[in-house]
Amino acid sequence: AIQMTQSPSSLSASVGDRVTITCRASQGIRNDLGWYQQKPGKAPKLLIYAASSLQSGVPSRFSGSGSGTDFTLTISSLQPEDFATYYCLQDYNYPPRFGQGTKVEIK
């Protein structure tokens, strides 16, 4: 099974900061990767699909990049509503696997 290594597990940042979260797959997954945001007590929300495509309705400050084994989620200017936990998901093959999550906290 493909393993997804997400880093960092947590980070502290200020409003307006640029934030970068990475996911590394244990083998190539083309661009079959999504990024999710989850707030406490809520369902995950899809932000990015196919590694770099912005889901409809998601603010343009979110962007994704990468292909193969290394992927990045970038928030260009962190907003108060962006404090949450972020997960990557590989859907290249079964079993689909989520990264361990990155909790973005207020500095």
Place this chain on the structure above:
Amino acid sequence: EVQLVESGGGLVKPGGSLRLSCAASGFTFSSYSMNWVRQAPGKGLEWVSSISSSSSYIYYADSVKGRFTISRDNAKNSLYLQMNSLRAEDTAVYYCARDWSDWGQGTLVTVSS
């Protein structure tokens, strides 16, 4: 608007059974694969099971294989997860998801004596 509403969660003793349902609306249910994902309290997301649009392809995580059964009724726009031989480690919020884009609000399953 896509809507997915899970139900059927609750408190069950170890070894017991539960059947989760996911009622879908706002899209052509029969055209989409569906997934169950769970999240144990304070933990990350774990894929549980997937079913293709016509039920031709079904997949399970090793942790639930042989105990859980996924099914769907396209006429009723509904997805199901039959969970048998439940264990304490199955305690989690269970989400249904359309492909990987839209998710329900989740239903809590607690396995405890």
